[in-house]
Amino acid sequence: MxxxxxxxxxxxxxxxxxxxxxxxxxxxxxxxxxxxxxxxxxxxxxxxxxxxxxxxxxxxxxxxxxxxxxxxxxxxxxxxxxxxxxxxxxxxxxxxxxxxxxxxxxxxxxxxxxxxxxxxxxxxxxxxxxxxxxxxxxxxxxxxxxxxxxxxxxxxxxxxxxxxxxxxxxxxxxxxxxxxxxxxxxxxxxxxxxxxxxxxxxxxxxxxxxxxxxxxxNEQHQRQVKYLLTFLTILLVLPAGYFAFSLYREQQFKQRAAQFIENEFERKGIVIVYQKTKYAASGSTIELAFLKKNYSAAEKDTLQRLLSGYELSNTRLIIDDNSLNNLDKFRDDLLNEVRKRDEALDDKDKRMAQLEQRLVSNSFDDKKLSSEVMALFPDIVSSSIAYHNFTGKDTTQRIPVFIYESRKKLSASDKGKLQEWLKARLNQRSVDVLSR
CATH class of the missing domain: 1.20.1080 (Glycerol uptake facilitator protein)
Incomplete structure (x- = not known):
């Protein structure tokens, strides 16, 4: 008490x-x-x-x-x-x-x-x-x-x-x-x-x-209030209870579907590229597509019968075989695209190599050449050499032109010696020598 x-x-x-x-x-x-x-x-x-x-x-x-x-x-x-x-x-x-x-x-x-x-x-x-x-x-x-x-x-x-x-x-x-x-x-x-x-x-x-x-x-009014509250309670509890039960059924379906997919496919090393589960009281569906697996009609029937063991008897299994074909086509298209891009890159590399080779053939090491010239001809203080195209009526000649600057004018003899040295040094049949 x-x-x-x-x-x-x-x-x-x-x-x-x-x-x-x-x-x-x-x-x-x-x-x-x-x-x-x-x-x-x-x-x-x-x-x-x-x-x-x-x-x-x-x-x-x-x-x-x-x-x-x-x-x-x-x-x-x-x-x-x-x-x-x-x-x-x-x-x-x-x-x-x-x-x-x-x-x-x-x-x-x-x-x-x-x-x-x-x-x-x-x-x-x-x-x-x-x-x-x-x-x-x-x-x-x-x-x-x-x-x-x-x-x-x-x-x-x-x-x-x-x-x-x-x-x-x-x-x-x-x-x-x-x-x-x-x-x-x-x-x-x-x-x-x-x-x-x-x-x-x-x-x-x-x-x-x-x-x-x-x-x-009076008691009648009290009973009316109680009846009203009871009626409202039942009126709201019944549909809410139904919705809660439907939510419970949906969660159960998702858990069982996940267990079925894990046991029958994932644990066997089958790669799933697409999966979709849809719950409905009238009939649910499990839709799957795989990376490298095709199922025959008999195998699909066997998998469909296995659903009842997971309490999914009201569920239809849909296996999309077209996805594998689409995936193969996508892979082939991707490889072709990569191959085309590689070929385009190879062409670009070749063109760049040709351009670099042409650039090398059209240029001289000015710095080294200038130091050698100034050692042989001390009066020369600066110089530059480059190829120039000389176009005539019917022909175009490509001749290296050497331009120099000196403290005093070179004699004809020294200028001739410089020209002969440049032809031998550059391995050219002709070199024009000009004073700036």
């Missing part, structure tokens, strides 16, 4: 509870969407839409932190828990207003945005499942517990991020703007899940803390 009392005291939420009148005043104050609350909502929607558009998780988290959407949902939970039907109508009216404004703002943004591709952050909000219900319910519990405390602590920002009311609305706006009904309905379903189960979590805490009813409510 003592341990039971200690456990109840340990789990009690009454300790640290704020005065109920103050809590209710704060809840009612956060319901309305007008003035600053409305501006904050629109700004948060635009920020979240930008985050989804550019696939930035940090921007999306920032938008969730400043979003005021929790207010009317928590208000509806308190109203149902206390049977305050005027407060319930006010909360639902404000929630519908906020939802409409959010959808309109996000749709307008995505209509004006030049980026219309669906990023991963956006796609994650289009297929809700049972785990989203768990997150919404327990996130709602934490949020309401924090609201009823004197010390609010750190849970409130975490609840805003975990329950994620803002991104589904923006994704629904994206679906409207792009005409993608599947995105719109999937995101709106996720938003509905979050709203309903945050509300149910709020009702549970209000009942646990025994907030008093605002008026005497």
């Amino acid at each position: 003592l341990m039971k009392q200690q456990l109840l005291r340990l789990l009690s939420l009454h300790e640290g509870e704020e005065q109920r009148e103050i809590t209710l005043e704060k809840v009612k104050a956060n319901i309305s969407f007008k003035g600053s609350n409305l501006w904050i909502l629109v700004c948060a929607i635009i920020i979240a839409s930008v985050g989804l558009n550019v696939n930035s998780g940090a921007v999306i988290i920032g938008a969730m932190l400043i979003s005021p959407l929790m207010g009317p949902i928590v208000g509806a939970g308190f109203a149902l828990g206390m049977y305050d039907f005027p407060l319930l109508k006010r909360s639902l009216r404000n929630l519908l207003t906020a939802t409409f404004i959010s959808l309109a703002s996000s749709s307008l943004y995505f209509l004006l945005s030049p980026f219309k591709s669906a990023q991963s952050e956006l796609l994650a909000r289009t297929a809700p499942n049972i785990y989203d219900i768990v997150i919404a319910f327990f996130g709602g519990l934490v949020g309401v517990i924090a609201i009823t405390r004197v010390e609010k602590g750190n849970p409130i920002p975490g609840v805003a991020i975990a329950t994620a009311l803002m991104p589904p609305l923006c994704t629904a706006g994206f679906g409207l703007a792009t005409g993608n009904i599947r995105f719109f309905l999937g995101a709106l379903f996720l938003y509905t899940i979050n709203c309903v189960f945050i509300c149910i979590a709020t009702v549970a805490i209000v009942k646990y803390l025994r907030y008093p009813s605002v008026s005497n409510v």
Whole structure:
């Protein structure tokens, strides 16, 4: 008995509870969407839409932190828990207003945005499942517990991020703007899940803390509220459970397909150049193509029968033989292209060698020749030699021309000696010698 009392005291939420009148005043104050609350909502929607558009998780988290959407949902939970039907109508009216404004703002943004591709952050909000219900319910519990405390602590920002009311609305706006009904309905379903189960979590805490009813409510009205909550729970849990089961089946298919591919091909050294797996409840497919392997019709039938051993009996195996032929053709084309380029490079090398040879044959070592000339003829101070083409009427002669500069004019005898020396030195039959 003592341990039971200690456990109840340990789990009690009454300790640290704020005065109920103050809590209710704060809840009612956060319901309305007008003035600053409305501006904050629109700004948060635009920020979240930008985050989804550019696939930035940090921007999306920032938008969730400043979003005021929790207010009317928590208000509806308190109203149902206390049977305050005027407060319930006010909360639902404000929630519908906020939802409409959010959808309109996000749709307008995505209509004006030049980026219309669906990023991963956006796609994650289009297929809700049972785990989203768990997150919404327990996130709602934490949020309401924090609201009823004197010390609010750190849970409130975490609840805003975990329950994620803002991104589904923006994704629904994206679906409207792009005409993608599947995105719109999937995101709106996720938003509905979050709203309903945050509300149910709020009702549970209000009942646990025994907030008093605002008026005497007969048993029939109490039963109607319970039936409503039960109906909403079943209505949302069933499709979410189905989506979760479908997700589980898809993950199982991918794991079994990967195991089949590894055991039957990769471990046998068969190189896979292409693989694609596609899951569908009506029938899945595994499509493969190999680098150096062709399968006969009998071998393909054997592989198809092996799928049942991996619990893939509802799966069709597609082996693309054309890919091997295409690969061979691609390889041959590539080799031909390389061969053509090699031949072109060889031609270029030959031409360069010819040009270098011609350049060598058309040039002289001026520096060495000048030093030799100045040693033999000290009056010469500088010189230059090069081939020149002399074109006549019908012929063209290519003759080396030696031009020199001297301190004093060379005599005819010295000039003749220089010319004869140059012919012998350069192994030329004729050399013209000119003074500068």
